[in-house]
Amino acid sequence: MSIWRVQGGYPLEGSVTIQGAKNAVLPVLAACILTDGEIELTNVPVLRDVEASLEILRRLGCTAERQGDVVTLDCRQVTGSAIPGELAGQMRSSVIFLGALLARCGQARLALPGGCALGPRPVDLHLAAMEALGAHTQIADGELLCWADGLAGGVIPLEKPSVGATENAMIAACGAKGASVITGAAQEPEIVHLQGFLRALGADMDGAGTSVITVRGFKPVRRVGWRIMPDRIAAATVLCACACAGGDVEVRGLEPAHVAAVTRPLEDMGARLESGTGRVRIRCARRLRGGQTLITAPYPGFPTDAQPLLMAAALKAEGVTTFVETIFSDRFRQGAEMARLGADVRVAGRVASVTGVERLCGAPVLAEDLRGGASLIIAGLGAEGQTDVTDPGHVARGYERLDETLSALGAHIAIT
Numbered sequence: 557m558s559i560w561r562v563q564g565g566y567p568l569e570g571s572v573t574i575q576g577a578k579n580a581v582l583p584v585l586a587a588c589i590l591t592d593g594e595i596e597l598t599n600v601p602v603l604r605d606v607e608a609s610l611e612i613l614r615r616l617g618c619t620a621e622r623q624g625d626v627v628t629l630d631c632r633q634v635t636g637s638a639i640p641g642e643l644a645g646q647m648r649s650s651v652i653f654l655g656a657l658l659a660r661c662g663q664a665r666l667a668l669p670g671g672c673a674l675g676p677r678p679v680d681l682h683l684a685a686m687e688a689l690g691a692h693t694q695i696a697d698g699e700l701l702c703w704a705d706g707l708a709g710g711v712i713p714l715e716k717p718s719v720g721a722t723e724n725a726m727i728a729a730c731g732a733k734g735a736s737v738i739t740g741a742a743q744e745p746e747i748v749h750l751q752g753f754l755r756a757l758g759a760d761m762d763g764a765g766t767s768v769i770t771v772r773g774f775k776p777v778r779r780v781g782w783r784i785m786p787d788r789i790a791a792a793t794v795l796c797a798c799a800c801a802g803g804d805v806e807v808r809g810l811e812p813a814h815v816a817a818v819t820r821p822l823e824d825m826g827a828r829l830e831s832g833t834g835r836v837r838i839r840c841a842r843r844l845r846g847g848q849t850l851i852t853a854p855y856p857g858f859p860t861d862a863q864p865l866l867m868a869a870a871l872k873a874e875g876v877t878t879f880v881e882t883i884f885s886d887r888f889r890q891g892a893e894m895a896r897l898g899a900d901v902r903v904a905g906r907v908a909s910v911t912g913v914e915r916l917c918g919a920p921v922l923a924e925d926l927r928g929g930a931s932l933i934i935a936g937l938g939a940e941g942q943t944d945v946t947d948p949g950h951v952a953r954g955y956e957r958l959d960e961t962l963s964a965l966g967a968h969i970a971i972t
């Protein structure tokens with residue numbers, strides 16, 4: 557349990573380089589099991605979910621060592637195919653190991669993670685994808701079992717563009733005999749990144765970034781080096797922090813196109829945005845204006861992970877900003893906490909309306925999930941006085957030294 561103590565009212569100034577992407581490194585770590593070789597990953601952020609994944613790999617028999625942002629993995633020996641409850645529980649997306657274990661070991665057993673702070677997170681699409689490759693699946697006693705007597709390539713139709721199910725299907729298809737075609741695939745940049753890594757590992761595949769991905773075969777490469785892409789949601793966090801607190805900030809080391817669905821609404825709110833190669837600058841000198849309706853959608857739409865962050869930016873914007881959450885059923889919990897700061901946030905089912913107030917006042921609040929927690933820290937930066945964000949550990953799942961990043965920009969923030 558930690559408390560983020562934020563003294564608000566200081567505009568942010570300066571530049572930051574963005575960390576490696578959590579949602580890109582997790583599927584890459586799982587995919588490492590596909591090869592019986594050695595892999596060196598760079599720009600690997602130090603995050604709770606990443607360390608949990610490395611621990612899972614060690615339990616499965618691999619060696620995994622970290623030196624700074626470099627992680628070296630040796631996956632020549634995979635001696636287990638089960639992920640026990642205490643590890644699966646630590647990282648909600650442990651299901652991402654399913655396809656890789658099935659491809660490498662012909663079986664997988666994972667403890668199902670419990671209920672989630674964002675609403676139910678079913679795994680039916682993951683299972684349907686494995687079944688499309690000839691695997692058998694079963695859920696019993698809180699565990700997910702999958703086995704196959706050799707995976708066979710085929711068509712994998714995804715009913716919804718699930719990011720995790722697309723990644724699992726891509727990885728499992730690398731272990732299948734014959735070609736596979738994934739239809740209805742998610743198109744997030746992290747999927748394109750995973751395709752790049754799988755190709756480096758020896759996959760013959762294309763289509764990532766469109767709704768149809770084809771995997772033709774896999775000839776494992778024994779030594780692979782790979783750099784993890786920058787984190788677009790961490791970048792969005794800094795941009796929204798500046799929008800909430802005011803100031804002039806340059807975010808470096810990111811792909812501007814990946815945050816376009818966040819910079820566009822910020823610009824419409826009156827922030828001044830300027831993009832160049834690998835950088836985005838935001839300037840907010842005066843009160844922003846609301847009035848937009850932001851509807852979460854799969855990429856390239858407005859990302860659900862940025863919804864709480866943009867909400868923080870809208871708390872003081874003049875007028876009413878409306879958020880419609882289409883991806884997760886329970887993702888407005890930060891709204892009630894923001895109200896403790898004096899914000900006017902009204903939630904009705906999947907819709908939240910934010911009427912901008914002139915000032916926010918610091919108060920104690922509770923982080924109930926990762927991005928919601930970050931949004932409260934941002935809101936605290938835009939509030940007068942002290943905001944204490946009590947955090948059972950959610951923020952460290954996805955941000956590397958967020959306190960230092962924001963302090964370097966002039967924020968008054970400390971963790972106790």
Ligand code: UD1
Nearest residue numbers: 579649677678679680681682717718719720721861883884
């Ligand atoms: C990933 C991201 C997460 C982001 C989310 C949506 C990672 C590690 N996490 O999560 O940060 O918020 O994408 O952009 O990359 N669904 C089903 N059945 C399934 C799987 C998903 O119905 O088997 C539903 C989910 O409940 C949700 C929607 O599909 O409504 C999208 O979820 P999905 O894209 O799978 O999210 P994750 O991959 O878990």
